[in-house]
Amino acid sequence: MDDGRVLTIGEFSRLTHLSVRTLRRYHDAGLLEPASVDDVTGYRSYSTDQIPVAQVVHRLRELDVPLAEVRTILRTDDPDTRARLVADHLRRLESELARTRAAVVSLRRLLEPDPAPVDVELRAVPAVTVAAVAADVSHDDVLAWYAGAMAELDAAVPVPSGPPGGLYDDALFQHGRGHALVYRPTDRPATVGRVHPVTLPAVELAVTTHTGEHDDIDVTYGRLGSWVVANTLAVAGPVRETYLVGPRDTPDPSAWRTEIGWPVFRVAVP
Amino acid sequence: MDDGRVLTIGEFSRLTHLSVRTLRRYHDAGLLEPASVDDVTGYRSYSTDQIPVAQVVHRLRELDVPLAEVRTILRTDDPDTRARLVADHLRRLESELARTRAAVVSLRRLLEPDPAPVDVELRAVPAVTVAAVAADVSHDDVLAWYAGAMAELDAAVPVPSGPPGGLYDDALFQHGRGHALVYRPTDRPATVGRVHPVTLPAVELAVTTHTGEHDDIDVTYGRLGSWVVANTLAVAGPVRETYLVGPRDTPDPSAWRTEIGWPVFRVAVP
DNA sequence: GTCCACCCTCCCCCCGGGGGAGGGTCCAGC
DNA sequence: GCTGGACCCTCCCCCGGGGGGAGGGTGGAC
Missing domain, CATH: 1.10.1660.10 (Multidrug-efflux Transporter Regulator; Chain: A; Domain 2)
Known part of the structure; x- marks a missing residue:
């Protein structure tokens, strides 16, 4: 040419x-x-x-x-590398698409008139030592990180003594980066790879349960928040999620159940 | 509450x-x-x-x-209006999605090694009077405008004497807005609604044919451009597209054929 | 009374361009 | 050779939806 x-x-x-x-x-x-x-x-x-x-x-x-x-x-003049870079971006577009779809679903639900009153329980949780994987992650990566960490946990904890859970620092939501920790309770936590024994401190939790996919979990968060404030409590510390029923248990999303626990303390009533 | x-x-x-x-x-x-x-x-x-x-x-x-x-x-506290506004935005997201998919398809084709040499014909086209709909449109609206204008043309021209076509001002691509004109040739053009008789000037066209969907028509444009320059010609005036075979003729996109004509004039060879 | 977390405003930065000012250059026609 | 107009140049400000950080005021727990 x-x-x-x-x-x-x-x-x-x-x-x-x-x-x-x-x-x-x-x-x-x-x-x-x-x-x-x-x-x-x-x-x-x-x-x-x-x-x-x-x-x-x-x-x-x-x-x-x-x-x-x-x-x-x-x-890059190597066509393979080039194709890989393009494919990477296409994957990002795909996940963006998924995010958009989730937001649409959640928005629809949010615009419906508010039906269900929230069912919140105040629960004192003792300190417990669990097998955990923790890291500083960005909000965009948290799903991928969660999948990897949970897989490693499953391998390291053959006989868990309860459902898995996670602790998520507030900064993760606020600023897109923050500390995250996922765990499985077990009687004998040990160090294997990224998995370490961690002692979760005792807290008082305001607990509610979200049913279904996580797309609109923020709605449940909002209801929980309203309840907490209405009961003159304040939020202190990372939120705790417990995955009672999840994708590993049933493929039917509508059966999933996630417990959300917000550490609270009583505010002096004026 | x-x-x-x-x-x-x-x-x-x-x-x-x-x-x-x-x-x-x-x-x-x-x-x-x-x-x-x-x-x-x-x-x-x-x-x-x-x-x-x-x-x-x-x-x-x-x-x-x-x-x-x-x-x-x-x-807006009217839930219907609100739902409509949201639905409008969702539609925009949908079309954005379609655009993205088209770009992906076209990109894949573009990254393949260049196979086909372009087949360009230099053709003198005489002035012709046609039934046309013209407007200043923005690039985002051009597809919707095209559909409406073509429907109106079809109604106004029961017996066309050739395939439909369009003229697109360069500013449309460059700056997102510009003059566009779609037409059907007919023996007796008349004024009906937005449809008016228009005389297209005689030009010399560099013509090539694009086969398939329009997703990657820019690739064909690029090849045509290379040919034009290689043959010491320069581009002058709006591009002319002729829809030889389109969605109205067959639902199979791979059979669509679009003629692209670029008005050219000879450049003095130094 | 002091400390520290929290709150305030204000300014500059990011991206990928568009709009426009103000000025230089090229070329065709006369 | 001159002129007009199309073309080209750089430079600066604008957009939206925030983030980062400076510099300073407030509130309440000890």
Whole structure:
């Protein structure tokens, strides 16, 4: 493919359907360098060879691939690596799609008139030592991290003495990063890989149970929060979830049951 | 639901999983006003009644509903109107999804090694008077506009003398808005509703044919562009598409054939 | 009375562009 | 050779939906 003629930025723009402005930005970002730049006038020149490259960029941007990542994709001339990077992004899009669907479901439920009164129990929980995996995670990764950690726990704790659970720091929700811990109770916790014995402190918990998928678990959180405040309590410490019935127990999401426990303490009544 | 206690912004933040920062922003945006604000200290106070509202906002934001639209949704207390607004946004998400899928398909094709050499014909087209619908449209609306205009054309032109086509101004691709015109050739063009007789000027066209869905029509555009430049021609005027075989002819997308014609003129060879 | 967590406002940063100002350059027609 | 207009350049500000952090005021538990 010989470049019979060099193109001005305007011509190149018309041929690629990328705006002149955007082409200049891509140049500045080191993403699509013009074939040459006149030192005196600063005029950019493009070659026809660059049309397919520009189209790849166009497509990747349509998929909301960040410019920086487009750059790395283009810099890689190994087609396998390139395909992998693209596939990674496609996976991200898939999970984004799943998130969107979950939000839609939950929104529908939220807009329905509020039916069920919340059923909350105040429960004193003693300190207990469990087998746990803990880490600082970001909110986006927490699901994947949870799956891995729970698999490791299952391998390390052949005979659990109760349903698994998790503790989630508030910062995880507030700032997208925070401490998370998943555990299985067992009589003989030991250290295996990432699994360590951890003693969960005694707390007083306001406990309610969420039934069904986790898509709209925030609704249950909200009801629990209202109850806590109405009963002149305040929240202190990470939330505790206990997975009474989950995907490991039954494939039917409507049968899942998750206990949510919020550590509370009594507020002086004014 | 009585508000037993007022909450500080921090407490409200923990109960709703919205960051303090975000709550302040929502206040500034007139989206989620605190129950009261202390005139002296500026401290915001929230009521437990606002927890469900905050959750609705949270969900809508997860769906990327702009703050301004969230505000209108909340201001409307008619549940039907509210449901309609939400449904509108869901439709937008759906089309976004379709766009993403199309981009994925096209990207896959683009990353494959370039197989087919392009088959371009240079063709002198005489001026012709057709029945046409024209408008300034935005790129996002062009598909919907096209469908409506073509339906109106079909009604107004019972006996067309050839396949339908369209002319698309370059600004439409460059800046998201521009002039578009769809037409059906006929022996007796008349004015009916939005349909008017229009004389398309004589041009010299570089013509190639795109086969299949329009998802990756830009690839064909790119090949055509390369050919045009390689043959020392330049582009002048709106692109012309002719829908030889389309959805109206067969439901099988792989059989669709779209002729793309780019008005060109010869460039002086240096 | 002191400490510390909490709250306030204000300003700058991120991304991927668009809009526009203000000025230089190229080329066709006269 | 001159002029007009299309084209090109850089630079700065704008958008939305927040995050990070500075600098300072408040409230309540000890």
